[in-house]
Amino acid sequence: MATIYDVAKAANVSPKTVSRVLNGDAPVGDKTRDAVNAAMAELGYVPSNAARMMRSNRSGLIGLITGAISATTENVQVAGLPELMLVQGIQQIIGLSGKTLMIADTGGRLDRVPGLIDTFVRHRVEGLIYVAEYHQKVQLPRLPDDVPMVLANCFDDVGTPAVLPDDRRGQHDLVKRLIAGGHERIAYLTLREDIVATGLRKAGYRDALNEARLPYDPALVQCGELASPEGETQVLWDAIDRMLRLPVPPTVFCCGNDRLALKVYGILRSRGMLVPSEISVAGYDNYRVIAETLYPPLTTVELPYTAMGVRAAQRLIGLISGEGREDPAPSIVAGPVQWRGSVTDRRPTNVSQLKIVREE
Amino acid sequence: MATIYDVAKAANVSPKTVSRVLNGDAPVGDKTRDAVNAAMAELGYVPSNAARMMRSNRSGLIGLITGAISATTENVQVAGLPELMLVQGIQQIIGLSGKTLMIADTGGRLDRVPGLIDTFVRHRVEGLIYVAEYHQKVQLPRLPDDVPMVLANCFDDVGTPAVLPDDRRGQHDLVKRLIAGGHERIAYLTLREDIVATGLRKAGYRDALNEARLPYDPALVQCGELASPEGETQVLWDAIDRMLRLPVPPTVFCCGNDRLALKVYGILRSRGMLVPSEISVAGYDNYRVIAETLYPPLTTVELPYTAMGVRAAQRLIGLISGEGREDPAPSIVAGPVQWRGSVTDRRPTNVSQLKIVREE
DNA sequence: TCAGTTTATGACACCGATGTCATGACACCG
DNA sequence: CGGTGTCATGACATCGGTGTCATAAACTGA
Numbered sequence: 097m098a099t100i101y102d103v104a105k106a107a108n109v110s111p112k113t114v115s116r117v118l119n120g121d122a123p124v125g126d127k128t129r130d131a132v133n134a135a136m137a138e139l140g141y142v143p144s145n146a147a148r149m150m151r152s153n154r155s156g157l158i159g160l161i162t163g164a165i166s167a168t169t170e171n172v173q174v175a176g177l178p179e180l181m182l183v184q185g186i187q188q189i190i191g192l193s194g195k196t197l198m199i200a201d202t203g204g205r206l207d208r209v210p211g212l213i214d215t216f217v218r219h220r221v222e223g224l225i226y227v228a229e230y231h232q233k234v235q236l237p238r239l240p241d242d243v244p245m246v247l248a249n250c251f252d253d254v255g256t257p258a259v260l261p262d263d264r265r266g267q268h269d270l271v272k273r274l275i276a277g278g279h280e281r282i283a284y285l286t287l288r289e290d291i292v293a294t295g296l297r298k299a300g301y302r303d304a305l306n307e308a309r310l311p312y313d314p315a316l317v318q319c320g321e322l323a324s325p326e327g328e329t330q331v332l333w334d335a336i337d338r339m340l341r342l343p344v345p346p347t348v349f350c351c352g353n354d355r356l357a358l359k360v361y362g363i364l365r366s367r368g369m370l371v372p373s374e375i376s377v378a379g380y381d382n383y384r385v386i387a388e389t390l391y392p393p394l395t396t397v398e399l400p401y402t403a404m405g406v407r408a409a410q411r412l413i414g415l416i417s418g419e420g421r422e423d424p425a426p427s428i429v430a431g432p433v434q435w436r437g438s439v440t441d442r443r444p445t446n447v448s449q450l451k452i453v454r455e456e
Numbered sequence: 457m458a459t460i461y462d463v464a465k466a467a468n469v470s471p472k473t474v475s476r477v478l479n480g481d482a483p484v485g486d487k488t489r490d491a492v493n494a495a496m497a498e499l500g501y502v503p504s505n506a507a508r509m510m511r512s513n514r515s516g517l518i519g520l521i522t523g524a525i526s527a528t529t530e531n532v533q534v535a536g537l538p539e540l541m542l543v544q545g546i547q548q549i550i551g552l553s554g555k556t557l558m559i560a561d562t563g564g565r566l567d568r569v570p571g572l573i574d575t576f577v578r579h580r581v582e583g584l585i586y587v588a589e590y591h592q593k594v595q596l597p598r599l600p601d602d603v604p605m606v607l608a609n610c611f612d613d614v615g616t617p618a619v620l621p622d623d624r625r626g627q628h629d630l631v632k633r634l635i636a637g638g639h640e641r642i643a644y645l646t647l648r649e650d651i652v653a654t655g656l657r658k659a660g661y662r663d664a665l666n667e668a669r670l671p672y673d674p675a676l677v678q679c680g681e682l683a684s685p686e687g688e689t690q691v692l693w694d695a696i697d698r699m700l701r702l703p704v705p706p707t708v709f710c711c712g713n714d715r716l717a718l719k720v721y722g723i724l725r726s727r728g729m730l731v732p733s734e735i736s737v738a739g740y741d742n743y744r745v746i747a748e749t750l751y752p753p754l755t756t757v758e759l760p761y762t763a764m765g766v767r768a769a770q771r772l773i774g775l776i777s778g779e780g781r782e783d784p785a786p787s788i789v790a791g792p793v794q795w796r797g798s799v800t801d802r803r804p805t806n807v808s809q810l811k812i813v814r815e816e
Numbered sequence: 817t818c819a820g821t822t823t824a825t826g827a828c829a830c831c832g833a834t835g836t837c838a839t840g841a842c843a844c845c846g
Numbered sequence: 847c848g849g850t851g852t853c854a855t856g857a858c859a860t861c862g863g864t865g866t867c868a869t870a871a872a873c874t875g876a
Contacts, residue, residue: 097580097602099862110826115864125824140600145578146506146515147862150831155506180540187561196575199559201547215556218505220457240500242457325748355749358718362751365725386746388685389715391722459832470856475834485854507832510861 098139106135118143149220156195158412159216160186161209162227163202182227182248185405193413195222210237217243223412226250227405231261231293244415248408249401255424257415259408262430263293266397267300270350270378270433275308278442279348279376283339285320285332285360287352294319294352297380301350315339316346320356332356333363340367347442348376354383357394357438376439382431392437400431458499466495478503509580516555518772519576520546521569522587523562542587542608545765553773555582570597577603583772586610591621591653604775608768609761615784617775619768622790623653626757627660630710630738630793635668638802639708639736643699645680645692645720647712654679654712657740661710675699676706680716692716693723700727707802708736714743717754717798736799742791752797760791 100118104111109128116122117132124132135141149155162183183199190197198221200212216224217240224243228234228250235252239245247258274282284301287294298317305312318335322328339346349364351357357379361371369375372392379387379396387394407427414422460478464471469488476482477492484492495501509515522543543559550557558581560572576584577600584603588594588610595612599605607618634642644661647654658677665672678695682688699706709724711717717739721731729735732752739747739756747754767787774782 097600100864101862111862112827112864113825116825119864121864122825123823128824142574142577142600144510144580144862146509146580147831148864149506150504150510150833150862151864153831184561184563187563191563197560199561200557201544201559203544203547203551214502217502220504220506240457240502329751355745358746358749359751361722366730366751370726383745385715385743386718389718391689391719391726460834461832471832472834472857473855476855479834481834482855483853488854504832507861508834510832510863511834513861 097144098141100141100143102139103132103135103141106139107131153220155220155222157216157219157221158190158195158197158409159213159219159221159224160197160199160227161202161212161216161224162199163204163229181401182405182408185402185407186225186227186248186409187405188402189406189409189413193409213237213239223416225408225412227408230291231263231296233292244412246408246412246415248404251426257411257422257424258426259404259411260426260428261293261399261401261404262428263296264300264303265430266380266399266433267297267350268303269300269430270380270395270397271301271304272307273433273435274348274350274376274378274439275304275310277439279439280310281313281344281346282316282348282350283346284317284350285335285352285356286317287319287321287356288323289319297352315342320360321352329359329363332359336360336363336367346375348378348439350378350380352380354379354381354386354394354396357396358386358390361390372438372440378439382434387434387436390438395436395439396434398431398434400429403431404429457504458501460501460503462499463492463495463501466499467491513580515580515582517576517579517581518550518555518557518769519573519579519581519584520557520559520587521562521572521576521584522559523564523589541761542765542768545762545767546585546587546608546769547765548762549766549769549773553769573597573599583776585768585772587768590651591623591656593652604772606768606772606775608764611786617771617782617784618786619764619771620786620788621653621759621761621764622788623656624660624663625788625790626740626759626793627657627710628663629660629790630740630755630757631661631664632667633793633795634708634710634736634738634799635664635670637799639799640670641673641704641706642676642708642710643706644677644710645695645712645716646677647679647681647716648683649679657712675702680720681712689719689723692719696720696723696727706735708738708799710738710740712740714739714741714746714754714756717756718746718750721750732798732800738799742794747794747796750798755796755799756794758791758794760789763791764789 100111100114103114107114109132113124113128114132116124117129160183187197198216198219200215202208202212221243224239224245225248226234226236226245227248230249232250233252234247234250245256247256249260251258251260271282286298302312316339320332320335322331336349349360351360357377360377364371364375364377371377377394379394382396382398387396407429411422411427460471460474463474467474469492473484473488474492476484477489520543547557558576558579560575562568562572581603584599584605585608586594586596586605587608590609592610593612594607594610605616607616609620611618611620631642646658662672676699680692680695682691696709709720711720717737720737724731724735724737731737737754739754742756742758747756767789771782771787
């Protein structure tokens with residue numbers, strides 16, 4: 097592979113002049129520039145990043161560690177695909193900043209993380225982003241002091257800057273909108289209890305009920321997800337069955353994510369209930385392959401992954417350029433409710449009707 | 457960041473000795489080694505890949521270009537997620553070989569590919585893999601002669617080594633299995649006509665019919681996908697409607713991919729037809745989030761993405777080590793049929809019954 | 817016209833590893 | 847006991863760029 101010396105010789109100038117043409121950091125005569133450019137084209141010269149980096153000590157690399165790519169095979173349970181949008185958001189910002197994103201995948205095995213970090217440090221990345229598969233707490237090995245890091249979709253004990261989804265507000269907004277549509281018996285099929293999002297979203301669900309002065313009925317909140325997929329359908333079926341047999345059954349099922357909603361569609365229909373005319377369904381994630389493809393399309397809450405990625409990358413760039421002190425608090429990013437055909441607004445019940453009458 | 461000179465000074469040895477400890481390429485005294493290791497730990501020393509690469513001229517990097525990560529948002533139509541498994545398969549092999557995979561994403565824009573290739577060449581990658589979103593023909597800019605490349609899920613005009621899915625055989629195997637289950641009127645809702653896979657799979661469909669001496673009825677083969685999602689449901693609905701009104705309607709709908717199958721579930725059910733007792737459905741891709749979550753779970757053909765990734769990486773490693781001449785022919789990888797609950801074996805029809813009677 | 821500035825270019829050291837070669841200390845062997 | 851090999855280590859050059867400084871030529875302005 098041609099070097100800057102080859103180019104210099106071919107163009108009859110010094111290597112430094114070639115360097116100047118490459119970087120435009122000092123004036124070069126027109127004739128000289130043309131000669132150099134011609135020589136570069138002729139030789140198919142591409143500068144070596146390694147050599148450049150040695151002198152300047154700036155790699156222009158940002159490291160990204162994720163389980164996104166592999167997670168999809170092993171663990172279909174959790175979010176899966178959408179977090180890729182996180183990577184995409186990060187890519188957007190990093191690309192704009194002129195740096196190069198180096199993506200490494202854990203292959204789903206956390207024990208590989210230290211090795212990946214080591215590889216990145218060897219390449220002298222200027223910063224690091226760790227992307228988790230779903231909202232969770234993590235514990236990462238310590239980095240060298242001069243490599244800043246940002247956590248995306250996760251957080252830790254030691255105050256590493258983090259970017260998180262606003263699960264509480266998301267669920268709140270959805271339930272509030274359902275209530276505005278006349279729903280008062282709102283069932284909630286939650287994700288596994290040990291997931292961070294579950295607690296936050298339940299809180300959001302209760303927030304919305306409280307605001308509307310609707311009673312909280314524990315019988316309407318049940319876990320619909322298992323750690324492994326076998327038997328999950330049965331659990332869901334039972335939970336739905338129990339709720340539908342209540343004295344006042346729910347008019348809408350909120351699901352912990354769109355994947356559960358997909359299952360719920362199947363279960364409800366095999367019980368002969370039409371969505372949405374007889375029963376409404378809502379999801380969470382705005383996992384578009386599911387939400388937009390389902391028939392009818394699914395009302396859901398968007399997990400603002402792209403925005404989170406953008407935010408994470410921006411924070412990292414901020415840390416790298418080191419302008420001022422960064423606010424150490426995590427960034428909480430909310431996503432909008434995506435209102436689609438799987439939920440009908442109901443004729444308001446007695447109480448609401450009274451209200452409306454009053455308003456008229 | 458500490459250098460090998462700092463470590464040498466701290467351990468009172470020469471830099472070269474530190475290098476020897478690092479690489480184990482020459483004997484070092486036990487006491488010396490301990491001192492060096494202690495110094496490295498003390499200083500938090502991590503060797504610089506850039507410096508190492510300059511001398512050895514071997515980067516240990518493999519470049520991977522993909523639209524996988526971004527494709528998911530823009531273009532929910534095509535395969536989308538599963539190709540990530542391709543990346544995963546590649547990762548597996550590359551990791552094993554001790555090299556580092558550098559992943560770059562096109563952000564869905566093909567015009568960025570030359571820039572990404574340039575970045576890779578600057579980093580002196582030892583080889584390059586291009587992953588396409590779905591089985592297609594591509595045209596890539598020429599690389600420097602000494603950088604080998606492998607195409608995954610795509611092919612080109614100029615004989616670049618490629619790894620492709622065996623669409624023809626996959627569809628054949630599925631239809632053959634359906635026929636074995638007693639189905640004789642097999643509808644096929646294909647993907648868009650301009651997709652490479654469509655032609656191959658149709659051929660596979662006919663292969664299976666021919667083998668079984670079943671007639672080919674063009675009325676049973678219709679395109680069910682549009683370039684944009686709006687109106688697609690309508691197209692599907694019409695196609696299904698037309699087929700179900702045929703004098704001898706189909707007993708099973710094969711869909712161009714699992715996403716279409718998901719739509720077909722919804723449409724069939726809203727027509728009051730139960731899957732699979734009244735009508736069977738099959739997909740393609742084994743897009744597990746859909747196929748395993750649907751109720752009932754979807755029979756489909758696996759697109760052997762992981763295996764393709766493995767194969768692609770192996771071919772690249774072969775090219776890099778340059779042992780012998782590589783076979784330039786594309787590798788065609790077949791995937792198995794995933795038999796799940798969405799297809800019932802039918803009571804055999806007259807002809808088949810006769811056969812069974814004879815066999816008894 | 818001449819000092820002072822700007823422009824265009826080159827010489828040279830340096831970044832942090834590793835390859836090559838040299839060297840001193842031992843161990844082994846006849 | 848001297849010659850020969852092996853072991854452990856260091857000196858030095860080198861990879862391909864860029865930063866620093868020097869310098870010649872061209873251009874300013876009084």
